[in-house]
Amino acid sequence: MAKNVLVLADVRRGKLRNVTYEMVSAAHRIADGGAVSVALLGKDVAALAAGLGDFGADRVYVVDAPELEHYTPDAYKKAFMECVRAANPDILLLAHSAVGKDLAAVMATRLGAGQVSDVIDIEGSGDHLTFTRPIYAGKAFTKVQVTEGVVVATVRPNNLPPAEGGLGKAGQVETLAVTFGPQDLATVVKEIVQKTSSGVDLSEAKIIVSGGRGVKSAEGFKPLYELAEVLGAAVGASRGACDAGYCDYALQIGQTGKVVTPDLYIACGISGAIQHLAGMSNSKVIVAINKDPEAPIFQVADYGIVGDLFEVVPMMTELLKKELA
Structure with missing residues (x-):
């Protein structure tokens, strides 16, 4: 049975990280004919939507707002929930990063969903999905299946099959208007001070x-x-x-x-x-x-x-x- 899949794009310093393309490519494979959507959250990120269709995205939902310049749980939860309502997904894929791990737990609780963390492989498609994740510091691996309801999974970068693109899909882009109130901005990040880094992530x-x-x-x-x-x-x-x-x-x-x-x-x-x-x-x-x-x-x-x-x-x-x- 076809499944709708929603991928949360992983954005860092104004660029899409490679794990985003890996997740979109995997979503296209496992959807089994269902819709593949991407949630793109942040400030000045709308331009990043172009090209995601070539990797398998049918639709990209963009929430571009100053309040999303830096990650805060309440604001991102509200924005992501708007994308979830629009996409009506059966499966949510997020990067196994600081943001992805935090938001995945929030979304799984909110949706009453089964959660699988640190996924390194996804086998099957549609109703027959098996997620592989390492345990005991990588000494063993577990095969996990969620038998009913929505699935929320975080994906470890550099593990899913390489995303090569070339599908030739245009992908529709839809901008969602989200209004943030005081309850969504209980925490506000004013500035991030970090050491200058160069080279490869x-x-x-x-x-x-x-x-x-x-x-x-x-x-x-x-x-x-x-x-x-x-x-x-x-x-x-x-x-x-x-x-x-x-x-x-x-x-x-x-x-x-x-x-x-x-x-x-x-x-x-x-x-x-x-x-x-x-x-x-x-x-x-x-x-x-x-x-x-x-x-x-x-x-x-x-x-x-x-x-x-x-x-x-x-x-x-x-x-x-x-x-x-």
Whole structure:
């Protein structure tokens, strides 16, 4: 039976994140002939609606308002509920991000829906959907089916089949007028102060070069950044490197940091503590560089290099420069 699917677009710094296209592509596949809609919320976001039809969206509902410039639960809940009323979905897909996780719980409660978090795969279509999610820090996986009612699911970036577009659909765009009262603005974000960041978004990066205590200092991350620049990669770190003050906690990957699933993960000077493995062990290809041949990281690595990272990484950088030139 056909299902209507509503996707909440994941917008960051005025751009749609890749996970949005992954969810729209998945929605087109699982709808089984039902309608695929996208909710686009924020300030000055209307222009982002163009092109979503090419990935499978039949309709895009836009709520463009100054009150939505920054995420606040009450305002976003009201705006998203207007999209839900318009789309009448059987399935809601949100990114497994800070915003998506918070809003998914609110919507599941409001709709009396079944919720599935941190989905890495969706099998089947229509009435026969199976969601796969990791448990026990990625050591096992559960298959979840919601047998009745609406489904609210959060999707981990970089896991669903790549969204390639090319469907040639125009996709209708409908602007919804939402009025926000004092009860919707109990919390107002006046300003966000954040550290300047550049390069690839860590949670969506296809390639990650990551450093651990073996980098020895903040200066020790320099070769990693040089390699990352050549590969067009993001730079990450273990908690040990962050705790030692070698880098900012924004780079932390692991059980208490970001969970990533890149195509290629290069671990430099990382021993492979279980807490770190929980954040990256599902990477498609893992390359480990460590002086200790007994380091646990080699047990999960597809390729291992026993050696000094300060010798190996610059060699890799130079070789890749020549190969990619």
